[in-house]
Amino acid sequence: MNAPPRRLQLPPTLRLTWPFIVMVVLQALLAVGSIHTLSAVRAFVAGESEWSKGQKDAIYYLDLYAATGDPDKHGLFREALDVPMGDHLSRLALDQSPRDVAAARSGFRQGHNHPNDIDSLIWLFSNFRSFRMVQEPVKWWAIGDDYMRQLEELSYEIQVRSSAGPVDADTVQQWRRQIRDINVGVTPVATAFSQALGESSRLIVRLLLALNLGAAALLILLSLLHTRKLLAQRRRAENALGAERERAHTTLTAIADGVVTTDEQGRVIYMNPAAEALLAQSAALSRGRPLQDMLVLDTLHAPDGVDESAPGGAPKADANLVRRLLEGGPLLREEQLQRLVRPDQTVVPVKLVGSAIHDQGRLTGAVLVLHDVTREQHYVAQLSWQASHDALTGLVNRREFERRLELVLATPRPVQREGALLYVDLDQFKIVNDTCGHQAGDEMLRRVCRMLQGGLREGDTLARLGGDEFGILLADCPPAPAARVAENLRQAAEELQMAWGSRILRTGLSIGLVPLSPGLDTLQEVLRVADMACYRAKETGRNKVYVYQPEDAALSRQAREMDWLQRLRLALEEDRFCLYAQEIAPLQPGGPAGVHVEVLLRLRDEHGAMVAPGLFIPAAERYGLMPSIDRWVVQHAFATLARQREHPDMPPIATCAINLSGTSLGDERLLEDIRGYFVEHGIAPQTVCFEITETSAIAHLPSAIRLIKALKQLGCRFSLDDFGSGMSSFTYLKHLPVDYLKIDGGFVREMLADPANRAMVEMINHIGHVMGKITIAEFAETMAIVDALRAMGVDYAQGYALARPRPFELPYLDSLKQAATPAG
Secondary structure (H helix, E strand, O other), rough: OOOOOOOOOOOOOHHHHHHHHHHHHHHHHHHHHHHHHHHHHHEEEEEEEEHHHHHHHHHHHHHHHHHHHHHHHHHHHHHHHHHHHHHHHHHHHHOOOOOHHHHHHHHEEEEEEEOOHHHHHHHHHHHHOHHHHHHHHHHHHHHHHHHHHHHHHHHHHHHHHHHHHHOHHOOOOHHHHHHHHHHHHHHHHHHHHHHHHHHHHHHHHHHHHHHHHHHHHHHHHHHHHHHHHHHHHHHHHHHHHHHHHHHOOOOOOOOOOOEEEEEEEOOOEEEEHHHHHHHOOHHHHOOEEEHHHHHHEEEEOOOOOOOOOHHHHHHHHHHHHHHHHHHHOOEEOOOOOOEEOOOOOOOEEEEEEEEEEEOEEEEEEEEEEEEOHHHHHHHHHHHHHHHHHOOOOOOHHHHHHHHHHHHHHHHHOOOOOOOEEEEEEEEOHHHHHHHHHHHHHHHHHHEEEEEEEHHHOOOEEEEEEEOOOOEEHHHHHHHHHHHHHHHHEEEEEEEEEEEOOOOOOOOOEEEEEEEOOOOOOOHHHHHHHHHHHHHHHHOOOOOOOOEEOOOOHHHHHHHHHHHHHHHHHHHHHHEEEEEEEEEEOOOOOOOOOOOOEEEEEEOOOOOOEEEOOOHHHHHHHHHHHHHHHHHHHHHHHHHHHHHHHHOOOOOEEEEEEOOOOOOOOOOOOOOHHHHHHHHHHOOOOHHHHEEEEEEHHHHHHHHHHHHHHHHHHHHHHHEEEEEEOOOOOHHOOOOOOOOOOEEEEHHHHHHOHHHHHHHHHHHHHHHHHOOOOEEOOOOOOOOHHHHHHHHHHEEEOOOOOOOOOOOHEEEHHHHHHHHHHHOO
C-alpha cells in the first residue's frame, strides 16, 4: 500500500507567528498601495498646476504677439501652449482603445510632468478613469482643452495675417478681444478643474485613511484571538508537563550522557549506564560512595580549577565541585573541556553540567551530567582540517592560501627578500581526464603535488587553488632564486611520467611568477597579476615560466582585455549594443527573390562613440561573454524582423544571417533559448541563417554538428564563415551540413593581384558547388572584384562595392525595395 502523503510541517516558531507575519505583510501591502495611490494623485495635482500655468502663459504671450507682432513672443506662446496640448494628447491616448501608452508617455513629458511621475499618471488613468473622483476633474480638463484649441486656431490666424504685412489697429484690437474672451472663458474652467482635483484628492486621502484604520483594527482583533489561542496551548502544555515528570527516570536510563545523582551528603545514589561506562565503575559498587572520590578531573587549557602546582601536572579530584552544588550554588556548566581520569588511568574528555535538587524548597541532593565529547573533538578537528585543506591532495586550499598570503603582504619585508608567488597551471590536464577518466586525473594531481612538495623549502606554502591550478608562496625569497625554483619545478614536471594501464601519461606546468614587490600590496592585485602571468605562460606556448614585470606590454594588453570585460558587462546591462546590417547581393541570374542581409554587431561606448567589433570581441570570447552577447543579438534581430512584419509594404527578408561565436556552440542551453525566441517573436525559421566560422566549427565539431542538425530540423539554414582560413577546411566540410560557404575575405580582397588567391577562390567555389553548397564571397570591395566573382560562377558577394553596413532598423529595411528582386 502507498503510504499516506506527509503533511508539510512548519518550524515551531513559524507555526506560532505565521498569522502575525501574514497580517504585517497585508498591512505593508496596503500601505505601499496607499502610498503609490497618493503619489499618483500628487502627480496629477502637479500636472494640473503645470497645465494651468501653461494656459495662462499661452494667453499672455499670444496677447503680446497680437499687440506687437514680435515673432519671439509667438515662440514663447508656442512653448507655453505645448504644455496643455501635451497633456491633451496624453488624455486622448489613454481614452482610446487600446490605450497608446507610448503616446501618453510622450505627451506627459511634453506637458512638463516629472519623468518619475509619468508612470503613476498612466496607472491612475488606466485603473480609476471610470471613477467619479477622476471623471469630474477630467471633465473640466477637457473643457479647458477646447479653449486651448480655440487659442491655437486664433494664433494661426494672427501668424498668417502678421506674416502677410502690417496689420491695422482695428484687427489687432479684435484679436485681443478674442484673446480676452478666451481668457474669461477658460479661467473659471481652470478654477473648477483645480477645485475638482483638490476635492478628489481629499476624498482619496479619506478613503485610504479609513481603509488603513480598518485594516489596523482587524489586525488588532486577529492578534487578540491568536494570543488567546496561544495561551490555551500553554495551559495544555503545563498539564502535559506533570505527566512527563513521571517518565523522567526511564528517560535517564536511556540517554547517552552520564547522569549521577547524590544525596545531600554527596554520596552516590544513582548512576545511569552511560555514567557507569564513563567512570568505569558499576552502579551497585558505587552506591553510597562519595562522588568526589570517584570524579577525578584534570581541566584542559589550565582553567582556575586545576592545581598547576601539582608535580608533573598530575590530575586531582575536585572536592569543591560537589560541595558547591550541595551548598545551593548556581547551576554548574563547565564550558571548558575537562579530562576525566578513570581508575585504569585512561582519560576521557568531558563537559560537565550539574545542579542542586530541591524538594519543596529543601535541598535533597545534586545531579551531575557528564557529556563525552570524544567524538565531537574528532569531528571538530576533522572539520577544521577540511576547512583549510583540499580533500584530494591534502594541500592547503585556496582560502587558507589567501589567508597566508595576506599575512605576508601585511608584514614589512626586506628589500630584495620580499618573497614571490608562483601561480601554477597543469598543461593539457583535461586530456588526461577525457582519455583516461577522472581517477587517472586525480592520481596525476597527487603525483604532481608530491613532485612540487619535493622541490620546495620547509617554510614554503603549496596550495591547490582549484581544479588543476596550484599556488606556491615563497616567503623571504629574492626574485632570482624564486625564478630558479620555478624553473626546477617546471623541469621536474616535464620529466614526470605516470603509467596508467597501457598508457604513459605526462604533463607540464605553465607558471606565472610574481615577485611580491611593495607596489603589490593587496591580495586581489597579487592574484590578478599572477593569474595573468600564468595565462601569458600558457598563451606563449605552455610549459613555461613567465615572470611578471610591471612594465610588461603583454600583460598590459591582457589587463586591457579584462577592462573590456567589465565594460562589456556594463554595456549588456545598459543595452548599449546595436545592430547593423549589410546586404549580400546575388551575382547570377535566376536567383531566389527577396532580400539577403547579414546582421553585424556594434557597441556604443560610454561617450556615445561607435566601437567596431574587432576591439571587443576577442575579450568577450576570451572571458566567456560571447554566449550572452549572442543571445542579445538573436533576440534583438528577431525583434526587428517582427516589427518589419507589421509593415506589409516593406520588402520581405528572404534570408537574415546571424553570427554565432565558437563558445556559444558548446552552450547546452542555446538551442532551447533560440527555440524560445522563435516562438516569442513569431519568426519563421526558414528566414534565418546562422553563421559560424570555420575555425570555431572545427574547434567545437561535435557540438556544432548537433546544433546545426537541430536548428535545420526547425527550418533554419547555416553558413560556414571565413571558409579556407583553416588548414583542414575541405576535410571537415563534408561533416558539416551547412547551406552556404562564405569564402574567406583574405583570398577575395587580393584575388585580382595574386593568382594564388584567385585560384583558391575558384577552387573553393568549385568544390562548394560540387558538394551542393551556395557560395558567398566576402570583402568584395571593388566592382572589378565583383565582375570577376560573377564570371567565376560565385553565387553571392558581400562587400563595400555592393553595400555598406547600415543600422538594422525599419528605415533601412524600407530602403531595400530595389534589392528585393533576383539578379537578372
